[in-house]
Ligand SMILES: [Fe+2]
């Protein structure tokens with residue numbers, strides 16, 4: 001049987017770590033779908049735990065993705081960050097409403113989350129991947145960064161810092177690697 005959200009190969013950006021995180025997020029939506037259809041006694045608790053996991057995984061993903069974009073000079077980074085911040089705030093508010101009994105998690109909500117994920121990846125994340133590809137083709141100076149980008153891994157335990165500042169340890173790590181590669 002086809003899963004609720006099947007991650008197609010033409011939705012891959014070409015950056016392994018980021019793609020794996022998108023697939024992992026899709027997997028969480030599939031688990032939520034399965035729990036929604038279950039009438040077992042622990043389903044409500046499992047649903048709540050999965051929603052908390054979804055928020056935390058989404059937060060980590062947004063942080064990693066922005067740290068990944070930061071050294072590239074991507075001109076849409078602030079808009080991208082705003083889009084991330086908006087969704088995260090909505091997700092957190094949504095969970096609060098569920099915890100306070102003001103709202104129920106329904107299939108319609110899950111479908112909305114699925115569409116948001118697909119739309120964001122295909123439009124906003126893919127726009128960044130296109131920028132990297134174009135930079136690689138036209139800007140010699142960025143090609144070293146592009147090489148590093150394809151091998152990028154998130155740095156564990158790094159706290160999120162506001163976009164545009166030079167204090168992000170993950171970004172710093174990439175810049176250092178990039179500079180050393182240019183020598
Ligand atoms: Fe993403």
Ligand SMILES: [Fe+2]
Nearest residue numbers: 065120124125
């Ligand atoms: Fe994104």
